[in-house]
Amino acid sequence: MAEALNLEQPFAIVSEAGQATAPLRVLKHGDTFAVFDPHGDVVASPSSAHGLYHAGTRFLSRFELRLDRTRPLLLSSTNSADNVVFSADLTNPDIVEHGRVMLEHGALHIFRSRIVSDGSWIECLRVTNYSINPVRIPLSLRIDADFVDVFEVRGTRRLARGRRLPSVFAPDQAVLSYRGLDNVERRTLVRPLRAPDEVDKGSMVFQLALDPHATGDVEIAVSCTLRNERRSPRRYAEAVAERRQQGAAREATACTVAGANQAFNLWVRRSSADLQMMLSETPYGSYPYAGIPWFSTPFGRDGLITAFALLWAAPDVARGVLTFLASTQATARNDAQDAQPGKILHEMRDGEMAALGEIPFGRYYGTADATPLFVALAWAYYERTNDASLIDRLWPHLLAALDWMDRYGDSDNDGFIEYARRTGSGLVHQGWKDSCDAVFHADGSLASPPIALCEIQGYAYAAWGGASKLATARGHTALAAQWHQRAVALAKRFEEAFWCEELGTYALALDADKRQCRVRTSNPGHCLFTGIASPLHAQRVSETLMADHSFSGWGVRTVASGAARYNPMSYHNGSVWPHDNAIVAAGLARYGFTRAAARIFEAMFDLSQAVELHRLPELICGFHQRAGDSPTLYPVACSPQAWSAAAVYLLIQACLGLRIDAQAGRVSLERAVLPEKLEWLRIENLAVGSSHVDVLLTRHANDVGVSVLRREGEIEIVSVS
Numbered sequence: 001m002a003e004a005l006n007l008e009q010p011f012a013i014v015s016e017a018g019q020a021t022a023p024l025r026v027l028k029h030g031d032t033f034a035v036f037d038p039h040g041d042v043v044a045s046p047s048s049a050h051g052l053y054h055a056g057t058r059f060l061s062r063f064e065l066r067l068d069r070t071r072p073l074l075l076s077s078t079n080s081a082d083n084v085v086f087s088a089d090l091t092n093p094d095i096v097e098h099g100r101v102m103l104e105h106g107a108l109h110i111f112r113s114r115i116v117s118d119g120s121w122i123e124c125l126r127v128t129n130y131s132i133n134p135v136r137i138p139l140s141l142r143i144d145a146d147f148v149d150v151f152e153v154r155g156t157r158r159l160a161r162g163r164r165l166p167s168v169f170a171p172d173q174a175v176l177s178y179r180g181l182d183n184v185e186r187r188t189l190v191r192p193l194r195a196p197d198e199v200d201k202g203s204m205v206f207q208l209a210l211d212p213h214a215t216g217d218v219e220i221a222v223s224c225t226l227r228n229e230r231r232s233p234r235r236y237a238e239a240v241a242e243r244r245q246q247g248a249a250r251e252a253t254a255c256t257v258a259g260a261n262q263a264f265n266l267w268v269r270r271s272s273a274d275l276q277m278m279l280s281e282t283p284y285g286s287y288p289y290a291g292i293p294w295f296s297t298p299f300g301r302d303g304l305i306t307a308f309a310l311l312w313a314a315p316d317v318a319r320g321v322l323t324f325l326a327s328t329q330a331t332a333r334n335d336a337q338d339a340q341p342g343k344i345l346h347e348m349r350d351g352e353m354a355a356l357g358e359i360p361f362g363r364y365y366g367t368a369d370a371t372p373l374f375v376a377l378a379w380a381y382y383e384r385t386n387d388a389s390l391i392d393r394l395w396p397h398l399l400a401a402l403d404w405m406d407r408y409g410d411s412d413n414d415g416f417i418e419y420a421r422r423t424g425s426g427l428v429h430q431g432w433k434d435s436c437d438a439v440f441h442a443d444g445s446l447a448s449p450p451i452a453l454c455e456i457q458g459y460a461y462a463a464w465g466g467a468s469k470l471a472t473a474r475g476h477t478a479l480a481a482q483w484h485q486r487a488v489a490l491a492k493r494f495e496e497a498f499w500c501e502e503l504g505t506y507a508l509a510l511d512a513d514k515r516q517c518r519v520r521t522s523n524p525g526h527c528l529f530t531g532i533a534s535p536l537h538a539q540r541v542s543e544t545l546m547a548d549h550s551f552s553g554w555g556v557r558t559v560a561s562g563a564a565r566y567n568p569m570s571y572h573n574g575s576v577w578p579h580d581n582a583i584v585a586a587g588l589a590r591y592g593f594t595r596a597a598a599r600i601f602e603a604m605f606d607l608s609q610a611v612e613l614h615r616l617p618e619l620i621c622g623f624h625q626r627a628g629d630s631p632t633l634y635p636v637a638c639s640p641q642a643w644s645a646a647a648v649y650l651l652i653q654a655c656l657g658l659r660i661d662a663q664a665g666r667v668s669l670e671r672a673v674l675p676e677k678l679e680w681l682r683i684e685n686l687a688v689g690s691s692h693v694d695v696l697l698t699r700h701a702n703d704v705g706v707s708v709l710r711r712e713g714e715i716e717i718v719s720v721s
Contacts, residue, residue, distance in 0.1 A: 023037070023038055023612065024036070024037065024049065024050075024639075025037065025038060025040070025077065025078075025079060025086055026079075026292045026293070026639070026640065027079070027083070027086055027114065027115070027116035027121070027277075028083075028116060028277045028278065028289075028292055028296060029116050029117050029118050029243070029277070030117075030118030030119070030280050030281065031054060031055050031118060031119075031280060031296075031350070032052070032053065032054045032116055032117070032118050032119055032120070032121075032224065033052075033053050033116065033292050033293065033296050034051070034052045034053070034060075034114075034116050034121055035049045035050050035051060035053075035292065035293050036050055036063070036086075037050065038074055038077045038088065039065070039071070039072070039074050039077065039088060039090065039112075040065065040077065040086065040088045040112045040114060041063065041064045041065060041071075042060055042061065042062055042063040042064070043062065043064060044058070044061035044062060044146065044153075048153075049153060049293040049294075051153070052116075052121055052188075052222065052224065053150060053293070053296070054119055054224035055224075055226060055350040055351065056149060056150050056297070056349055056350035056351025056352075056353075056354060057147055057148070057149060057150070057186055057224075057350075057351050057352065058145070058146060058147065058148050058149075058150070058153060059145055059147065059186065059188045059222075059224040060143070060144075060145050060188060060222060061144050061145055061146040061148070062142055062143060062144035062145075062202075063123075063141065063142070063143055063222075064141065064142040065090075065110075065112065065125070065139070065140075065141060066139070066140045066141075066142065067092050067095070067108070067110070067137060067138070067139055068095050068137050068138055069138075069140075070092075070093055070095070071093075072090035072091060072092060072093070072110055073090060073091050073092070073093050073105065074088065074089075074090055075088075075089040075090060075091055076088070076089050077089070077112075078613070079613065081269060081270075081273060082244070082247050082273050082276070083273040083274065083276065083277040084115060084240060084243045084244060084247065085113055085114065085115055085240060086113065086114045086115075087111065087112065087113040087114075088110075088111075088112040088113075089109065089110075089111060089112075090109075090110040090111075090112060091105065091106050091107075091108060091109055091110065092105055092106070092107060092108040092110075092137075093105045095137070103131070103135060103137070104131075106130075107129065107130055107131040107135065108127055108128065108129055108130065108131075108135065108137070108210075109127070109128045109130060110125065110126070110127050111125070111126040111127075111128075112124075112125055113126075113236070115236065115239050115240055115243065117234070117239050117243070119223060119224050119225070119231055120221060120222060120223045120224065120231060120233075120234070121221075121222050122219070122220070122221050122222070122233075122234060122235070122236045122239055123218075123219065123220045123221075123222070123236075124217070124218075124219050124236040125139065125217065125218040125219070125220075126215055126216070126217050127139065127208055127210065127215065127216050127217075127218075128210075128213070128214070128215045129210035129211065129212055129213060129214055129215075130212075130213065131212060132212050133212065134209070134210065134211050134212065135208070135209075135210045136207065136208070136209045136210075137207075137208055137210075138197075138198075138205050138206070138207050138208070139205070139206045139207075139208055139218065140203050140204065140205040140206070141203060141204050141220070142202055142203045143174055143176070143190055143202060143203065143204065144176070144202060145176040145178070145188045147162075147164070147176075147178035147180070147186050148161075149351045149352050149353040149354075150293070150294070150349075150351060151351070151353050151358075151359055152353070153293075154294055156353070156359070158353070158358065160181065161180075161181070162178055162179050162180035162181045162182075162352065163178070163179050164177075164178050165177035165178060165179060165185075167201065167202075169199045169200065169201055169202070169203075169204070170199065171195045171196065171199055172191065172192075172195065173189055173190060173191045173192075174188075174189070174190040174199075174204065175187060175188070175189055175190075176188040176190075180352040180355075181352060181356055182352050182355040182356055184226055184227060184352070184355070185226070185227060186224070186225070186226055187224075187225045187226075188222065188223070188224060188225075189222070189223040189225065189231070189233075190204070190220060190221075190222050191220065191221045191222075191223070191233045192204060192206075192218065192219070192220045193218070193219040193220070193221075193235075194206070194218065194219075204220075206218050219235070219236055221233035221234060247276065250276065253685070254272075254313075254314065254685065255313040255314065255683065255684065255685050255686050255687065256272075256683075256684045256685060257313070257649075257652060257681065257682070257683055257684075258681075258682050258684075259678045259679075259680065259681045259682070260678060260679040260680045260681075261677050261678055261679075263605075263608075263609050263614075263677075264605060264677070264678055266608075266614045267605065267608035267609075267614045267616075267648060268648055270608075270613055270614040270615050270645075271615075271616070271645040271646070271647075271648045271649075272645075274615060274640035274642075274645035275288065275306075275310070275642065275645045275646060277640065278290075278291075278292075278640060278642040278645065279317070280298075282298075282320070282324050283327075284320060284323040284324040284326075284327050285316070285319055285320025285321075285323050285324065286316065286317060286320040287303055287320050287321060287324045288302070288303050288306045288307070288317060288321070288642040288643075288646075289642065290302040290303075290347075290638070290641065290642055290643075291618055291638030291639075291640065291641035291642060291644075292638055292639070292640060292641075293638065294636075294638055295347075295638055295641075297347060297348055297349055297350070298324065298328075298345070298347065298348045299346065299347045300325055300344050300345040300346050300347070300367060300370035300373075300374070301346065301367055301369055301370045301373065301432055302642060302643055303321040303324070303325070303642075304321060304325070304370060304373040304374060304377050305373070305579060305583070305643050305646075306321075306579075306642045306643045306645075306646045307321040307322075307377055307381075308373075308377060308380065308650070309579070309582060309643065309646035309647060309649050309650035309653075310646050310649050311377075311380055311381065311384050312384065312649070312653050312658055312660055312686075313649050313686070314649075315381060315384050315385050318377055318380070318381045318384075319381065319385075319387070319390060321377070322374070322377060322378055322381060322390070322394060323390070323393075323394075325344050325345055325370070325374055326374075326393075326394055326397040328344075328345045328348065328363065329342065329343070329344055329345070329397055329400060329401070330342065330343040330344075330345075330365050334365075335422035335423050336357075336360055336422075336423055336425070336426075337360060337363060337364050337365050337366075338360075338364065338365045338366035338421055338422050338423075338426045338427075338430075339363075339365040340365075340404060340407075340408040341400060341403070341404065341408075342371065342400035342401050342402075342403050342404030342405075342407075342408070343365045343370075343371055343401075343404050343408065344365070344367075344370040344371040344373075344374045344401060345363065345364070345365060345370065346361075346364045346365050346366050346367035346370060346427075346430075347361050347364050348361070348362070348363050348364075349361040349362050349364075359425075360423075360425050360426060364426075366419075366421060366426045366427040366430050367419075367427075367430045367431075367434075368409060368417055368418070368419035368430045368431060368453070368456050369430075369431055369432065369453075369455070369456045369459050371401045371404050371405060371409065371463075372401075372405055372409075372417065372456065372459035372460045372462065372463035373459050373463075374397075374398075374401050374463075375398055375401050375402060375405075375462075375463035375466055375467055376459060376462035376463045376466050376530070378391065378394055378398055378466065378470065379462075379465075379466025379467065379469055379470050380466065382470060382473070383469075383660075383661060383662065383663075384660050384662055385662050385689075386662035386663045386689065388473070391470060391473075391474070395474070398467065398470070401463075402463070402464075402467055402483075405417060405460060405463065409460075411450050412450070414493075414514075415489065415490055415493045416452040416457055416460075416490075416493070416494075416497070416510065417452060417456050417457065417460050418449070418450035418451060418452045419431070419449065419450060419451060419453075419456075420449035420450040420451070421449070428449075429451070431453040431455065431456055431523075432455075432580075433523075433558060433572040434572075435570070435571050435572045435573070437565060437570075437572075437573065438571075438572040438573065439451055439453070439508060439509050439511075439517060440508075440517060440519065440564065440565050441511070441515070441517050441518065441519070441564075442517075442518045442519060442563075442564060443564055444564030444565050447509055447511040447512075447517050448511050448512045448513070449511075449512055450512055451509050451510070451511055451512070452509055452510040453508070453509045453523065454494075454498050454506045454507060454508060454509060454523050454524055454526075454527055455523045455524070455526035455527055455530075457490065457494050457498070457527070457532060458494075458526055458527040458529065458530035458531075458532040458533075459526075459530055460490060461487050461490050461491055461494070461530055461531065461532035462530040462531065462532075464483045464484070464486040464487035464490065465483075465484065465487040465531075467479075467483045468480045468481075468482075468483035468484040468487065471483060490532070491532050491534075494506075494527075494532055495534055495537070497510060497514070497516075498510070498516070499537060500516060500518050502518075503518060503519075503520055503544070504540045504541070504543060504544040505520055505521075505524045505540065505541050505544040505545075506523075506524040506527055506533070506537070506541065507519070508521045508523055519559065519560075519563050519564075519565075520544060520549065520550060520559070520560035520562075520563060521558060521559050521560065521563075522545065522550070522556045522557065522558050522559075522577075522580050522581075522584055524541045524544075524545070525541070525545055525556065525580070525583060525584030525587045525588070526583055526584070526587065527541070527587070528541060528542075528584070528587025528588060528590055528591055529583045529584070529586050529587035529590065530587075531590060533591070535591060538591040538593075539591070542588055542591070542593045542596055544560075545584060545588070545596075546596050546599065547560075548561075548624075549561045549562055551599075551603075552568075552576055552622050552623065552624050552625055553603065553624055553625025554576050554603055554606070554607055554620060554622075554625050554631050555576040555577075555578070555580075555581040555600060555603045555604060555607065555620075556576065556580065556581050556584050556600065557574050557575065557576055557622040558572050558573060558574060558575050558576070558577060558580065558622070559572070559573045559574045559622075561574070561622075568621045568622035568623045568632075569621050569622075569632075569634075571619070571634075574621075574622040575619045575620065575621055575622045575634060576619060576620050576621070576622050577618070577619045577644075578604055578607070578616040578617075578618075578619075578643075578644040578647040579641075579643035579644055579646070579647050581600050581603070581604060581647065581651075582600075582604070582646075582647035582648075582650035582651050582654070583650065584600060585597040585600040585601060585650070585651055585654040585655075586650050586651075586653060586654040588600070588654065589653075589654040589655065589657055589671075592670075592671055594654070594655060594657055594671045594672065594673045595673055597651070597654040597655055597673075598655050598673045598674070598675045600651065600654075601651045601652075601654070601655050601675050602675045602676070602677065604616065604647060604648070604651060605675065605677060607620065607631055608648075610630045610631050611631070611633075615639055615640055615644075615645075616641075616644040616645065616647060616648075617633065617634065617637040617638070617639040617641065617644060618634070618637040618638040618639060618641040618644055619634050619637050620632060620633055620634055620637070621633070621634055652681070655672065655673050655674060655675065656669050656672045656673075656681075656697065656704070657669055657670030657671050657672050657720075658672075660688055662688055662689055664716070665688055665689065665691065665713075665714050665715055665716055666688075666715075666716045666717075666718060667686065667688065667693070667695075667715060667716070667717050667718070668718045668719075668720065669697075669704070669706060669717075669718070669719045669720070670719075670720045671720065671721065672697065672703065672704040672706075672719065673699075673703075673704060674697065674698075674699035674704055676699075678699065679698070679699050680696060680697060680698045680699065681696075681697045682694070682695070682696050682697070682709075683695045683697070684709075684710075688713075688715050689713070690713055691711075691712055691713025691714055691715045692710070692711075692712045692713065692715075693708060693710065693711050693712070693715045693717065694708070694709040694710040694711075695707070695708055695709065695717065696709055702721075703721050704719070706719045
């Protein structure tokens with residue numbers, strides 16, 4: 001029986017028993033991603049995420065390998081360290097005919113490898129006979145495509161669907177087709193390099209005749225096409241070589257991090273590889289898609305926070321995010337999209353349901369935080385890079401975003417940004433915790449909109465302050481003074497309206513009647529991140545965040561235990577999110593609490609060692625850490641998730657108190673600490689303008705030693721204890 005998480009939401013993600021917790025393997029490139037089991041098989045059911053997806057649609061719902069009608073035994077499988085190739089080692093079970101074992105298990109080795117490129121995947125199968133006798137055995141692939149929209153896979157029900165066209169299985173290729181209600185024909189082409197010996201509806205069979213220690217190969221290319229699009233099949237080796245060359249070119253210029261702890265290095269390398277996989281090229285630069293499988297698409301908030309986390313090491317990501325979001329900024333009011341002029345995108349979707357308006361997310365603006373984050377990131381990017389030319393290009397978009405904050409974001413002119421959806425199909429809550437029950441009062445009653453979230457006021461503070469500094473840099477003195485005053489006034493008003501003395505933290509939100517939602521949450525950690533909190537209250541917030549009711553051992557919970565709606569198994573009301581913890585850590589460090597930040601770093605480090613592939617998932621359950629136990633995984637969490645992968649970079653920045661001022665050519669380390677498990681940390685090829693530096697950081701009892709290993713150009717390294 002299926003159980004919907006967040007039952008009141010129309011587009012909830014459905015978790016079916018036995019499906020959600022099964023291990024998955026994923027690959028992604030561009031607008032295409034694949035989800036499959038450790039064998040490499042795609043075995044989709046209506047609520048299973050398995051499949052090959054392209055442009056919001058599942059183009060393969062079945063791709064199962066069989067040996068003589070039996071499933072091979074799994075020995076091991078993994079993704080390559082760079083996430084380019086999936087590989088699995090398989091073997092045969094006992095092959096029995098008429099009660100007699102004809103081939104003992106372990107006689108055949110099947111090496112299965114796969115690469116996903118934009119619009120296609122390529123499968124390579126290599127079978128080796130390790131028995132002392134010749135073997136003749138059929139190897140078959142069962143193939144199907146249901147062409148369902150990704151929202152259908154998530155659990156959204158449709159009243160009607162398009163028409164599945166007749167499948168064609170020929171010796172040279174199989175063609176599976178569907179014509180949607182949007183009148184778009186979507187086709188899956190399956191092309192084997194060698195012709196199969198048998199073709200049946202739904203399967204291709206290759207007869208392998210192998211002498212002892214001989215090897216046989218089968219290579220198959222799968223292409224996803226829309227309308228009359230044509231894709232030429234590619235060879236596996238060619239596709240792998242091209243992707244690896246691209247990766248090597250990126251690595252040659254990238255800033256890299258390594259430490260004394262090999263487990264830490266595995267975490268960093270997996271995070272870096274996941275980020276490269278999640279980055280998709282757009283006409284405006286690289287953009288980090290949010291997460292697989294449910295959010296493999298541009299999200300404004302996710303992209304902005306990922307860019308913030310990577311800014312010190314990879315500022316080009318912020319450049320791509322800012323440029324893309326400027327290009328998609330709303331220019332008119334559209335209530336169905338929750339759009340107003342100047343507002344920054346929440347998410348974009350391809351696919352049949354988006355094209356038909358069955359979901360509002362084709363281009364949807366139902367978020368109140370992306371717009372101030374857009375402005376705040378623009379200033380942070382400028383400080384990091386001194387790239388005035390990009391700010392010149394963005395300036396009209398920044399003005400429009402600030403105008404939205406003033407005119408539409410603050411609906412009642414009280415100085416705070418509030419949100420309320422414009423139609424019944426939009427998101428109820430439009431902060432990062434957007435579950436329908438994520439904003440509530442101490443007694444558990446839900447807050448009524450319009451709602452002013454505490455962290456969004458922090459983002460607005462950073463936006464007004466950053467805009468003031470950008471205006472100063474551009475010579476707009478009057479605007480700079482005006483926006484600076486907006487930031488000062490907002491901070492003062494924020495303290496008066498949001499501080500809860502009895503909780504030792506800021507209220508989660510103000511409801512429509514300006515009543516405080518007096519609940520201890522992780523949201524005030526974002527207020528530390530942006531600097532809106534007063535130093536006196538920041539100390540109290542730090543203590544509250546690190547107390548046992550908030551800090552689980554695996555990280556800071558979204559909602560502290562003891563709250564009316566606390567549930568460690570919920571999506572937003574007691575779970576632990578890596579990106580949230582990284583922001584909290586950066587906020588703590590901003591106010592000088594780097595040792596508390598290091599404690600969060602250590603929790604995320606421990607989590608990376610307890611999860612498969614050292615890959616931090618979107619979230620975990622918020623149960624208290626028990627000695628010797630693993631974390632409790634959240635059943636339908638995305639993994640990888642871009643901002644979870646980026647978390648390690650923001651955590652490093654937090655612990656080191658790292659700040660880069662490109663105009664001054666200065667790298668500053670303030671009250672730097674290293675976690676106990678990390679004796680030293682090496683940062684190589686850190687670029688500031690045209691200059692580069694390699695730095696070795698060594699942990700001491702009370703501080704961190706700094707050694708410059710290489711310096712090219714003018715970079716000043718400043719360490720403040």
